[in-house]
Amino acid sequence: MGNFKKLIIEPLRKANPITILVLGICSCLAVTAKLKPAIVMGISVMVVTAFSNLIISLLRKGIPSRIRIIVQLVVVAALVILVDQFLKAFVYDVSKQLSVFVGLIITNCIVMGRLEAYAMSHKPWESFLDGIGNGLGYSLILIIVAFFRELLGSGTLLGYQVIPQSFYELGYRNNGLMILPPMALIIVGVIIWIQRTRHPELQENNKK
Amino acid sequence: MSNKNSTGYIFIYAAILIVIVAALLSVAAVVLAPYQQRNKDNEKMCNILNAAAIPNVSNDNAQALFDKHCTQMLLLDGNGNILDDSGKAFNTNLKQELYNKEQGNGYSLPLFVINNGAQNINVIPLQGNGLWGAIWGYIAIADDCNTVVGANFDHASETPGLGAEITTEKFQHQFQGKTIMKNGQFVSIKVQKGGIITLPETDREHAVDAISGGSITSKGVDEMINKVLSCYLPYFEKQHKEE
Numbered sequence: 001m002g003n004f005k006k007l008i009i010e011p012l013r014k015a016n017p018i019t020i021l022v023l024g025i026c027s028c029l030a031v032t033a034k035l036k037p038a039i040v041m042g043i044s045v046m047v048v049t050a051f052s053n054l055i056i057s058l059l060r061k062g063i064p065s066r067i068r069i070i071v072q073l074v075v076v077a078a079l080v081i082l083v084d085q086f087l088k089a090f091v092y093d094v095s096k097q098l099s100v101f102v103g104l105i106i107t108n109c110i111v112m113g114r115l116e117a118y119a120m121s122h123k124p125w126e127s128f129l130d131g132i133g134n135g136l137g138y139s140l141i142l143i144i145v146a147f148f149r150e151l152l153g154s155g156t157l158l159g160y161q162v163i164p165q166s167f168y169e170l171g172y173r174n175n176g177l178m179i180l181p182p183m184a185l186i187i188v189g190v191i192i193w194i195q196r197t198r199h200p201e202l203q204e205n206n207k208k
Numbered sequence: 209m210s211n212k213n214s215t216g217y218i219f220i221y222a223a224i225l226i227v228i229v230a231a232l233l234s235v236a237a238v239v240l241a242p243y244q245q246r247n248k249d250n251e252k253m254c255n256i257l258n259a260a261a262i263p264n265v266s267n268d269n270a271q272a273l274f275d276k277h278c279t280q281m282l283l284l285d286g287n288g289n290i291l292d293d294s295g296k297a298f299n300t301n302l303k304q305e306l307y308n309k310e311q312g313n314g315y316s317l318p319l320f321v322i323n324n325g326a327q328n329i330n331v332i333p334l335q336g337n338g339l340w341g342a343i344w345g346y347i348a349i350a351d352d353c354n355t356v357v358g359a360n361f362d363h364a365s366e367t368p369g370l371g372a373e374i375t376t377e378k379f380q381h382q383f384q385g386k387t388i389m390k391n392g393q394f395v396s397i398k399v400q401k402g403g404i405i406t407l408p409e410t411d412r413e414h415a416v417d418a419i420s421g422g423s424i425t426s427k428g429v430d431e432m433i434n435k436v437l438s439c440y441l442p443y444f445e446k447q448h449k450e451e
Contacts, residue, residue, distance in 0.1 A: 064218045071225060078229045085236050089243035092251070093267065 007129040011137035014199060018141040019192045023109040027101050028142060028188060029181040035158050037097045038146030039139070040087070044102060046135025048079045049111050053119040053131035055079075060120050072115045073106070080105045110134055145187045153178030252298070253278075259346035260322040260329045261358040261384070279328065280321035288442030291316050302335045302436075303342075309439070317439055327351045332440055334361075336432025339424040341365040343374065347433060349388065353444035356397065359383040361429065371425030382416035390414055394441055399430035 017023045024045070031041045055075050056063075063071050084102045087095035095102065105111065114134050119127040150156055152175045155163035163172065177183055196202045211217060250267050253274040257265045262277055281297040282290050286309070297318035308315040320331040327350060334345045345361035360380050366372040373379055386397050390411075398415035400407060401423055407415055418426035 062212070062221065064212045064221055066213055067218055067222060070222070074225060074229055078233060081233055082236055085240045085244070088247065089240040092244075092247035 008133040011133040016137045017110045017134050029184040030101050032146040032184050033179050035146045035150045038142040040094045042139025042142045044083045045138050048105050049135045050128055050131035052076045052079055053127040054124055056115050056119040057124040057127035076111050077106050145184050149178045255346050256320050256331050259331050259348040259358045259360050277322045279323045282319045283316040284443050288446045302333045329357050334432050334436050336428050338363050338366045338428040339371050343428055353447055354387045354389045356383045356386045366425050371422040373419045387413050396434040399426045
């Protein structure tokens with residue numbers, strides 16, 4: 001049970017794939033202008049990392065080490081295509097917004113990183129949890145970033161207006177800058193800053 | 209099997225893996241195809257209804273509203289004669305038909321007649337080229353065969369913030385109420401670089417503002433409307449004579 005907790009919780013905090021390992025930044029910039037695509041993207045990445053970890057871990061004893069990266073890529077690509085097909089069939093409008101970024105999960109460093117670093121050398125169940133944990137860690141950051149970007153950039157959350165009309169009448173304006181990709185990077189930077197302040201051991205100078 | 213890195217093992221391993229993955233993906237593609245097709249059809253109906261300025265269209269009620277308002281789906285030949293009205297038009301690929309026309313082969317043009325309660329609106333699909341890839345859309349012409357009721361556009365890969373602005377309400381809204389005929393001559397709708405303010409006042413009702421920074425996409429929209437609408441002119445002339 002301790003293992004379970006460690007695998008799921010750690011990636012949310014001190015082993016977060018985005019803020020600590022700084023992987024998967026590209027899609028983080030692209031899909032976080034609105035909350036809904038960010039949530040769908042987070043779930044998609046979680047499904048892909050969890051199942052590719054599980055499958056690779058099941059196969060790990062049989063994979064010839066000389067073609068292991070190719071095997072990993074085939075598994076990841078197959079899963080991503082499946083996810084893409086499902087999104088197109090059931091959440092068409094979101095899949096249009098995510099467009100190429102679903103396909104680009106294949107090249108998301110988090111997925112390959114976890115396969116090489118974890119699934120190739122651990123048992124299936126633990127690998128699966130590791131995948132879920134890292135997917136959650138990724139989703140968490142995406143959702144935080146998308147929350148602020150949608151709130152300040154469009155005045156809505158999940159498409160519903162949350163900033164009262166009276167604010168606009170008093171002269172409040174949506175911040176158009178929030179919609180642009182660079183703001184995602186700045187928000188991620190702020191998150192990293194807060195995280196490092198709270199956990200001094202994460203700062204390079206304090207590492208012993 | 210004893211040596212995991214022998215060439216034979218690697219080949220067999222890779223072959224089996226690929227066959228399994230391929231089978232899995234084919235099954236998924238076949239099973240999900242009807243759902244995906246329905247989404248695409250829904251989107252198409254939404255776009256047609258939106259162009260004809262039917263209010264409150266959403267993905268959920270697209271089918272019902274389309275059935276209610278769309279009175280005819282026609283296929284026309286180059287002389288404006290009706291070839292087919294059985295609904296084949298819905299799945300006709302305009303790009304292919306325009307290509308057939310260029311090649312001098314037989315072709316047929318789809319046209320959707322939407323009744324909004326007051327009049328029959330002709331919704332015409334558009335197909336053209338932007339800066340990076342294809343652009344397409346729908347333009348709705350009122351029953352006087354002159355006034356534009358509405359238009360919408362979409363694109364494959366125009367630059368976000370520049371060319372991709374053709375999908376915005378702001379750009380598309382400009383088309384409402386513009387006219388395509390001037391003194392009985394077809395002039396299309398010009399997408400004017402620098403804005404319609406640069407045109408003589410008499411030409412302004414046949415033009416809209418281009419997108420700054422998206423000149424080539426704007427030009428693509430201009431050419432697309434001109435090229436496609438001119439194919440439908442024989443049909444419009446026929447409609448006029450009948451009235």
